[in-house]
Amino acid sequence: MRSRLGGRDAAATAVTLVAAAFCGGALASLLVGAPARAQGGEAVTASQVNLVDAGGALRGVLSARDERGQASLAFYDADGQTRARFGVDPQGDPELELGNAAGEARLAAVVTGDDALLTVGNERQAHGVLGSAAGVPLLSFGDGQQARMQLQMGEDGRPSVVLAGADGQRSAALSMDGEDAPLLTLYHAGRQRVTLGVVQEAAVINVSGPGQSRVVIGVAADGFPSVTLYDDAGEAVGSIP
Incomplete structure (x- = not known):
């Protein structure tokens, strides 16, 4: 399962940390691919930069292409579990994951086109x-x-x-029609069985069989009640009054 989250603030913070580490001389880097090289005395180019703590344990990786094929920045806890990861996939969509002590994502989101999804908890x-x-x-x-x-x-x-x-399958649905009137629908085995709502200012209960409405109970806006019975073909066969 892949939980995903997008966040520019997290990326900005991570970049700031990396820059601060370079300036303070506290960054230990492991370069994969072409060696790092200075550009104009102000930039370092590398395909991967590893962050280690004072004991040499890996605590973060800035990668141009990780195991998912993404440009990413990941942070690890003292036990080596991934606790935070920000990445951008080959299509340019950003993702972010925050994990628990077992390295399992518990807060995640992704931005795809104009849509975004934020997932909280374990998707399984x-x-x-x-x-x-x-x-x-x-x-x-x-x-x-x-x-x-x-x-x-x-x-x-x-x-x-x-x-x-x-x-x-749907069990119940509450919605509103074009006139802002409420509508409650109950389902069984995927089929609509009972509908309760307001239609043209009349309160209506519609009870359906396997394919057709069989009983319609209504109270008009003026308070006049009615009950209508229908056969399998949808034809009225009786009414009260």
């Missing part, structure tokens, strides 16, 4: 995702296998909340 277990997809902002919670709850805002500004079962 319970986790949350905040971001945007195709310009639509969303907040999602998953159990490691499926997204179980998602809140999103449509391009037209209408919000919706979707709850899903362990199989990933």
Whole structure:
């Protein structure tokens, strides 16, 4: 699994640390590829720079191309686990990961085109995702296998909340129509079974069978109630009153 996070502040801080280490003489570097060379007395060129502590333990690596094929800056703890990593993939998309003591990402994000995703937690277990997809902002919670709850805002500004079962199929959805009227829909086995909402100022409950609405209960804006029964073909077969 690959957790990803984008952050310019982290990259700027890392670059500042590297520059400070050069100036203070505290940087021990291991160069891979062409030897480092000064450029005009102000720059050093290398394909990789390793940061080590006073005991010689590797604590950070600035690489032009790491094992993922990315330009990256990674930091390690005293046990050698990756705790923070910032990278830019070959397509130019930035990523950032912050890990726990086991080196597993727990906060990650990526920016792809105009969209961004921030993941909190372990994607193989319970986790949350905040971001945007195709310009639509969303907040999602998953159990490691499926997204179980998602809140999103449509391009037209209408919000919706979707709850899903362990199989990933919808169980319930709360949304708003074009007139800002609320609509609650309940599902079973992927099929819409009950819909509760406000339609043209009337409160309506629509109960469906396998394919058609079978019972519609409504209360009009003037308070007049009604119940209508339908057959398998969707034809009304009875009503009250």
